[in-house]
Amino acid sequence: MRDATIAKNYAEALLSLAVKAEDAPGWGKLIRDIANGVEQDSRLKLFLESPKISEVKKTDILFQAFGDNVPRNFLRFLQTLVRKRRQMLIPEIATQYEALLDVYEDRLHANVTVAREATAVDEARIGENLSRVIGKKVIPHMNVNPAILGGVVIRIGDTVMDGSVRRRLANLRGKMLAS
Numbered sequence: 001m002r003d004a005t006i007a008k009n010y011a012e013a014l015l016s017l018a019v020k021a022e023d024a025p026g027w028g029k030l031i032r033d034i035a036n037g038v039e040q041d042s043r044l045k046l047f048l049e050s051p052k053i054s055e056v057k058k059t060d061i062l063f064q065a066f067g068d069n070v071p072r073n074f075l076r077f078l079q080t081l082v083r084k085r086r087q088m089l090i091p092e093i094a095t096q097y098e099a100l101l102d103v104y105e106d107r108l109h110a111n112v113t114v115a116r117e118a119t120a121v122d123e124a125r126i127g128e129n130l131s132r133v134i135g136k137k138v139i140p141h142m143n144v145n146p147a148i149l150g151g152v153v154i155r156i157g158d159t160v161m162d163g164s165v166r167r168r169l170a171n172l173r174g175k176m177l178a179s
Contacts, residue, residue, distance in 0.1 A: 004092060010086065010089065011094075015104065017073045021073065025105075028098060030070055032094045034094070045088075049087070055082050055083050062075065062082065063075065107136055107139060108134065108137070108138050108156055108157075110138050110139070111141050111154070112155075113152065113153040114144060114145075114148070114151075115144070116146065127139065134156070138156070148166045149166045151167075
């Protein structure tokens with residue numbers, strides 16, 4: 001729990017820097033790419049967590065690796081993480097940053113289940129309709145489940161909107177049996 005709180009504090013600081021640089025989504029991609037590298041590359045992870053490598057050497061290597069390829073304040077942020085021995089929180093910082101960025105940009109993510117593969121046009125239309133209904137930008141994440149037979153099932157947080165044919169048939173069956 002403590003690491004999540006610390007990571008959120010660093011993510012807030014990073015978002016503040018990104019907003020000042022007017023590139024919050026770009027910085028989000030940078031921190032996510034680095035987090036993916038830490039999670040997937042065992043050599044990078046070992047390099048970052050090794051106590052045998054001094055913080056000076058680590059910050060120098062970060063400068064050599066990123067140099068002018070990332071904004072200066074982003075690089076300083078990474079170097080600060082190393083100096084404060086928080087570099088292993090990068091994946092959690094990236095996750096917290098993404099959540100904060102969603103709030104900052106007033107958007108939600110929706111899990112949308114359909115019976116068959118949706119086209120890009122269908123996906124865009126679903127996102128637009130959900131955005132209009134909810135009043136925030138909604139990013140749909142599409143899933144296919146033929147068991148729903150047709151229609152759509154939408155999950156946003158704890159809210160489920162079930163417009164599937166399967167549910168409608170179950171409701172109709174219940175009404176017919178009740179009669």
